[in-house]
Amino acid sequence: MRRLTYHEPESLKDAFALLEGHGETAKLLAGGTDLIIEIKQETKTPDHLISLRCIPELQDIDYSNGELCIGAMVTHRMIEQSKLIREKFSLLADAVDNLGSVQVRNVATIGGNICNGAPSADTAAPVVALGAKLVLDGPAGERQVNVEEFFQGPGKTALAAGEILRAIRIPTLPQGAGSCYIKHSRRKAMDLPLLGIAVIIVPDDNMVCQEARIALSLAGPIPFRAKKAEAFVTGKPLSREIWEQAAQVAVSESNPRTSFRTTADYRKKMICALIPRAAETALRRVNKAWMKG
């Protein structure tokens, strides 16, 4: 019979000590919406669970000096309800809107979502598009890693033994930017994406693309920026046609897989179908912001 010891440290320092003390027999527990299932299925078999829920500095959303800083233990529900994120980082709000259910969003955290390294993580493509930096803290001190470098393979991340993700730092988007994330899934709730598409665009006054960022999840083993497609649209007028062509370029950069959930072929078709739609919504949001301003 498996016995688990549950720890609830109240400071990072105590958490580090526990991590060090129990080594590989310990697992960090954030919301637990994945880990607890894995423990029940015995695909993960820790002896110690170190919960991060009582560590105050991991719980806040902070916006200052042109930077959004989200604590690792911030729940998806908090993100969903943050007006600031919905206005200034719309694609992140899109990502949590259809994640699981309200009950799941109440406990699941952004830090857990990222540190799991699951290809299907809903926040992965948005944070990649946002160029987030992850603040990793450990006994050896703090370091910052670009989120793109953090994801190393399905279930594999740059988080070293003994380290804890403290926060996700996201630089403010350029003036006049619009963004959108589309989760393509079969159901409207309690589902994983078959494909995730995050688009950020910055048009100039003549609707010519100054900057474009396109991040895809489930289009390959890890979330990535479709750099060629980004380069393709940059400097071009933002028409549907251009985006359709950019989507084709993005497909050439992708390497989705066939699983029992869907086929690689269908995922590629969805890249083509959905990049223009994400761009359209992002652009509409730019215009809305202008109208407001």
Add this chain to the structure above:
Amino acid sequence: MAKVLEPQIKDGQLLKIGQRVPKLDAWDKVQGRTQYIHDVKLPRMLYGKILWSKYAHAKIVSIDTTKAEKLPGVRAVITGYNTPEIRVGFIKDNPVLKKDKVRQYRDEVAAVAADTAEIAAEAVKLIDVVYEELPGVFDPEEAMQEGAPLIHEEKGSNVLKLPWKMLCGDVEEGRKKADFIVEENYTLPFVTHCCLGTSGCIAQFHANGNLTVYSPTQIRYLAQKDFQDAMKALGLKGKRVQVIQTAIGGGFGSKLDTYPFEFITILLAHYTGRPVKLVYTREEEFFASPGRQPVRAKISQGCTKEGKLTFRDVDMILDNGAYTSWGATTPSVMMMPISSLYQVENIRYVAKCVHTNNIYSTAMRGYGNPQATFAIESQIDTLAEKAGIDPWEFRMLNRNKPGEITPQRFEIGSCGMEECLVAVKEKLQWDEKRGKGNGRGVGISSLIHVGGGARIYKSDGTGTILKLDDYGKVTVLTSASDMGQGSDTVLAQIVAEELGVEIEDVEVIMKDTNLEIWDAGAHASRSTFVGGNSALYAARKAKEEILEFAAGMLKEPKESLYLRDRMVYSRNNAEVSMALDKLLRAIHFRTNGRQVVVSEFYDPPTVMLDREMKGNFSAAYTYGVHGVEVEVDQETGHIKILKYVIAMDVGRALNPMAVEGQLEGGCAQGLGYSLMEELQLDKGKVLNGNFLDYKILTFPDMPNIESVIVETIDEKGPFGAKGIGEPPLVGSAPAIANAVWDALGIRIRDLPITPERIVAALEAKKGS
């Protein structure tokens, strides 16, 4: 011979029938008071766990249970080698513990009883089984070929000796008469019930050798018989078996048979001398609980220039899986829509059930009807299209009518098919919306199902014992089963109506084979019709007795008396009245006094199907029409349901709220079957055995369902009602497929209608 009594609808309007009464069990359920099998605990109870096969097809070379037996807390480890053989299924081809070989991943190889569920789970992992893998066969058509691996060597063939066949009229003649003929192939997937309450039972032997089984079964009395048969193998012939039904956390047909796990629990209880509980995990529920059988159908139909159907010709192959449960008999119900949905004289139907190393199938809501109706109703549209006739007009032209006798010799009494068609056409704005081909489209599908029981067994009866106490309260002991469909509520309404009491005065007990009279089980949408008539006639007997006594006491002719508002009144004399409870006490507390207790066994006036598979096996037939408007995303293939209408001829809605609940629930299940449900198997192994990957609709996915209740007041039904348990899910899939056709001109002939299939069909259309 069964009797038919006229319902007595006198003394003005009905007071309890037709009311929107919330389900009586609802509060208990939402407040967590309902006792499911998962909640039941008996003193000294042990926990059972099954070791499942590691292969789809393999020889068992050896089983070593030594390590498991040594684990502290383990009380018994059983295998096919240290227990007497017990076989289950209606052709008894499924030994409850497998010896020599396994034929599917859900095969039971060994089982453990232990002090806790955790120890039992740990113990089964300690059992060493050496297998020698055998080549498997996972496709029914491959399984039919010469030289295919045999699933049951002793049977000599993978094709079951159940040659389903029905012939009516002359199909060749019908072909000659046809001006238009369409022939197509349709395929339907493996789906499963998704009961929220997982399967489980508790077996308990008593000092006298009698056995009590606690089970959320849909068939208390048929299960009792199966368990009784197993008692022989244990050397306990002649002992009594009692089945206590715990609250059913979803049935949908899954609990219409008995399964190896129940007998394994009985064996464990027998060998340990202690009560044993065995409950499936959710994962087990997905792979070790049989679902709806996959079907491949080849169908052709023909019509005249005017659109009259001239023949229907259907061949089917069913993947039976490794063993035989009720799934193998679903062709008998598929015959119903094939013979009797629309007027068509010339019919040929042949179906084969084929063993494979896939997991086996059982009954599921609709019992074959959804598969057959998908093929028939999709093709009605393609045939109408070919004949150049509006599909709605085509259906009206061929519709069934009240009083007709169908080629299968069903005696259709009440029939509201026309009213349903008209209602759906209007609600859907058929004429305005149809034929645009712009990504939006409308589709309809009709359906027929049994609505007055079904004589599958020699008896189709249900028993009722009804008593009234000194306080005017009524207790109804019925052998019907409620599994969420609302039978308890409807039976209370029927009895309250007849006895002139309030619904809260009536307690309906459906629980225990030691207490109640026999019943054929909650299947064939029969509980309201058969159980309802049984309760109605029991109440009527009690009423007669009460009024008889009241007549003497009040000195009024019996015929002038009636019960209402917990009182007895006289029609002749407004001065005369007496409270019911007072009257009941007067009957009781006197010399030679008695309490009012009556019993009734109602068996509908029907016959079993004969050797040609014909005969009026149900006392009434339910008709309905589904109508749907969809918008299809041509890039993603996603189907959005813009409107969903279901019109159902229910005879009489005894409780319109409960009827709507059935209609909406049926549509939810039907939409899942249409759009996303599929148990995916890879060489016999379930790939998506969890609620994330086996997709049923969530609340946000569920469209609003507009229900239209058509009342035809069936002369045989209780207060005119017909059964509607299964029908609401039958016609969803063809209605959606037809709407997709109308929207985009693509015909999806395989369920589920996934975005991938839509996108592929659109591409194929572009290419051609």
